[in-house]
Amino acid sequence: MPKLTSDQMFQLAESFHTFAREYGDYRFAEWDNLTAAQRRTLEDNERLMRNFSSTLNGLSLKMELDDLQGTLDKITKASGKLRKALKNPANLNQALNIAAIIISLGSAVVTANVAGILTGVDRLVDVL
Amino acid sequence: MKLRFKSRFVISWLLLSTILFATSCTDLGPVQNFADLAADAGRRFPVLARDINGSCRRQIYYQHLRDNRFSPEKMQIMVDPTAGRLDDEAIFAPCKNYVEQEPRLVQANAVLLNYLQSLAALAANDTTALDRSLTNVTSSFNEAGIFTPGEVGTVKGVAGFILKAATGGYRQAKIKEAVQENNENIKVLTESLSRIVKKNYQLQLENERDELRNYYVTGMREYATFQKSLPRSSADTVIDPLPLMTIKRQWDAEDGELQKRLKAAAAYSEMMSEIQAAHQEIYEGRNKLSSREVLHKVLAYGLKINSLSETFRRAF
Numbered sequence: 001m002p003k004l005t006s007d008q009m010f011q012l013a014e015s016f017h018t019f020a021r022e023y024g025d026y027r028f029a030e031w032d033n034l035t036a037a038q039r040r041t042l043e044d045n046e047r048l049m050r051n052f053s054s055t056l057n058g059l060s061l062k063m064e065l066d067d068l069q070g071t072l073d074k075i076t077k078a079s080g081k082l083r084k085a086l087k088n089p090a091n092l093n094q095a096l097n098i099a100a101i102i103i104s105l106g107s108a109v110v111t112a113n114v115a116g117i118l119t120g121v122d123r124l125v126d127v128l
Numbered sequence: 129m130k131l132r133f134k135s136r137f138v139i140s141w142l143l144l145s146t147i148l149f150a151t152s153c154t155d156l157g158p159v160q161n162f163a164d165l166a167a168d169a170g171r172r173f174p175v176l177a178r179d180i181n182g183s184c185r186r187q188i189y190y191q192h193l194r195d196n197r198f199s200p201e202k203m204q205i206m207v208d209p210t211a212g213r214l215d216d217e218a219i220f221a222p223c224k225n226y227v228e229q230e231p232r233l234v235q236a237n238a239v240l241l242n243y244l245q246s247l248a249a250l251a252a253n254d255t256t257a258l259d260r261s262l263t264n265v266t267s268s269f270n271e272a273g274i275f276t277p278g279e280v281g282t283v284k285g286v287a288g289f290i291l292k293a294a295t296g297g298y299r300q301a302k303i304k305e306a307v308q309e310n311n312e313n314i315k316v317l318t319e320s321l322s323r324i325v326k327k328n329y330q331l332q333l334e335n336e337r338d339e340l341r342n343y344y345v346t347g348m349r350e351y352a353t354f355q356k357s358l359p360r361s362s363a364d365t366v367i368d369p370l371p372l373m374t375i376k377r378q379w380d381a382e383d384g385e386l387q388k389r390l391k392a393a394a395a396y397s398e399m400m401s402e403i404q405a406a407h408q409e410i411y412e413g414r415n416k417l418s419s420r421e422v423l424h425k426v427l428a429y430g431l432k433i434n435s436l437s438e439t440f441r442r443a444f
Contacts, residue, residue, distance in 0.1 A: 010327055017331060021338055031349055043346065047191055050335050051222040054184050057335075058225025061180075061328045064320060065232045071316045072239045078310045079239070082246035085302040 006063035009056055016053035020046045156251035156299065158423040159410060162430035163248035166403045169396070169437035170241040175444040176396065177233045179389065180329050182207075183336040184223035190336075190343040192219070226332070233324065240317055244403070247306065250299050304414040311411040315404055322400035325393050333393065337386050344379040348372055392443035395436045402433050 004012070027034065027042045034042070101123045189206045205212045220227075351371060406429035413422030 010331070013331055017335055017338070020335075024338065024342055028345060028349065031353075039346075043194075043342065046342065047339075050187065050339060054187065054222040054332060054335050055225065057328050057331050058184075058223070058229065061229050061233070061324060062225050064324055064328070065229055065236060068236060068317065068320045071313050071320075072236055074313045075239050075243050075310060075317060078306055078313070079243045079246045082243070082250055082302065082306050085250060 004063075006060045006067065009060035009063060013053045013056035013060055016049045016056065020049035020053065023049065156303070156418060156423075158427035158430060159303065159417070160248045160251035162406050162426050162433065163244045163251065165430050165433045165437065166399070166406075167241050167244040167248060169399055169433065169440055170237055170244065172440065172444045173237040173241075173396070174234045176325065176329065176392070177230050177237070179444075180233075180332055181223050181226040181230055183329075183332045183389075184226050185220060187332075187336045187339040188219055188223070190339045194343055194346065236317065237321060240314070240321065240403075243310070243314070247303065250302055250306075300417045303410070303417060307407060307411045307414055311407060314407045318400040318404040318407075322397040325400075326397035329393050330390060333386060333390055337383065340379065340382055340386070344375060348375060388443040392440045395439035399433055399436045399440065402429050402436065405429060406433075 023042055023046045027039060027046070031039070101120055185206055189203065192203075192206065202214060205214055355368070406426055409422065409425045409429065410417070413419065413425075416422060
């Protein structure tokens with residue numbers, strides 16, 4: 001027999017929940033026409049159905065999480081990459097490089113070094 | 129004098145650069161805001177995950193009450209597993225899968241939380257590293273003796289702006305890379321978490337709610353049946369309704385708590401959909417992340433998530 005999917009398991013859980021509720025509705029509607037023993041039997045059956053519903057619902061939850069595991073692994077890896085990007089010295093190095101270029105460009109302007117200005121502007125454009 | 133003129137020229141040049149960079153300003157505040165708010169709501173998720181088993185235990189608890197198997201000590205353990213263990217833990221067999229899956233469920237939410245926090249951190253305007261590098265720049269300018277102290281301040285401010293714009297570009301590139309790689313994964317994860325809370329948790333709460341109804345309605349019916357069986361002193365003797373009123377109040381109070389949880393579950397589920405939609409928005413706008421249009425849309429999602437997380441907080 002093929003295995004049930006998480007969704008199918010959930011549908012079963014829902015069905016047992018509905019059965020239990022309908023039995024309960026019936027028991028309360030027919031209360032005065034039932035003997036104490038009949039009421040008790042109906043109540044016990046409702047309880048079994050409701051507990052089945054919880055068991056199957058838990059199984060459906062397990063299957064859903066089993067299916068999700070691959071995706072979770074991928075996202076965990078991606079988060080690690082993001083954190084690494086944040087800590088990456090390249091970030092700070094890039095900032096420092098730009099600062100150095102700005103300083104040298106400023107010096108080139110002050111000393112009217114046209115070649116230096118052009119090189120500085122080119123370098124700045126490259127890093128930005 | 130010549131040097132002073134040149135220093136002013138440099139400042140003017142830097143100011144011009146600033147204006148040029150201003151056109152590509154990279155304030156990713158709304159992206160950070162959205163990711164922060166979503167992560168904040170996610171932090172409370174373990175309480176909900178624990179309550180799936182909690183709800184199942186309460187269901188069994190009412191069954192025991194109905195069976196008149198009442199012992200105060202035992203009842204305390206039944207509703208609070210941390211208070212000890214029962215000799216007959218087997219009565220909780222229907223809850224077994226919930227107990228086993230709780231850590232995995234918390235972990236799944238934590239993966240999303242961690243991703244969102246990483247995204248928020250990268251989108252944040254954290255200038256600590258930049259400030260350090262700018263201090264070095266200032267020292268260099270001072271040592272070079274090109275500028276007066278006042279002018280150094282101006283240059284520092286302008287250079288700071290340019291640096292932020294540059295690192296903003298770096299942050300954008302990394303965010304773009306992350307959302308591009310993970311858009312589908314985030315979709316799968318948020319849909320799954322939403323489904324678990326909307327379907328599995330809600331169904332368990334509904335089971336508990338029906339057990340609650342069974343406990344109170346059966347008790348009230350039995351009370352009425354018992355009252356009817358009592359010998360009457362006169363035909364006018366009525367059934368005393370006072371115990372029923374008190375019981376009904378008690379039932380309403382417990383049902384009210386359950387409804388809060390059901391609403392919170394619906395809010396969490398909706399939050400997952402909003403997170404998914406916001407991530408999709410960032411994904412679609414990944415090539416123009418700092419554009420006003422993209423940021424406005426992401427900001428709107430952040431606001432919706434904030435309002436939903438209020439409902440979630442009321443129960444958890």
